[in-house]
Amino acid sequence: xxxxxHQSISIYLIKIGAITNSSVLQIxxxxxxxxxxxxxNTGGYTSSAEEEEKEAATEITPLVxxxx
Numbered sequence: 001x002x003x004x005x006h007q008s009i010s011i012y013l014i015k016i017g018a019i020t021n022s023s024v025l026q027i028x029x030x031x032x033x034x035x036x037x038x039x040x041n042t043g044g045y046t047s048s049a050e051e052e053e054k055e056a057a058t059e060i061t062p063l064v065x066x067x068x
Contacts, residue, residue: 007028016025021037 009028011027019025
């Protein structure tokens with residue numbers, strides 16, 4: 001069996017609030033989605049970032065009072 005799909009899509013404005021590592025943006029139809037991961041050095045950094053300083057554990061007080 002052979003299926004042929006003809007599709008025409010016009011996008012005048014697209015606003016994307018956020019894209020995360022596991023996001024998929026699909027426009028149109030597809031038979032399969034292949035994973036792709038791209039990392040770009042947009043800041044022009046030449047070395048690694050400094051290590052994070054570990055703070056002492058503090059007790060977290062809930063903002064909403066809950067019954068014990």
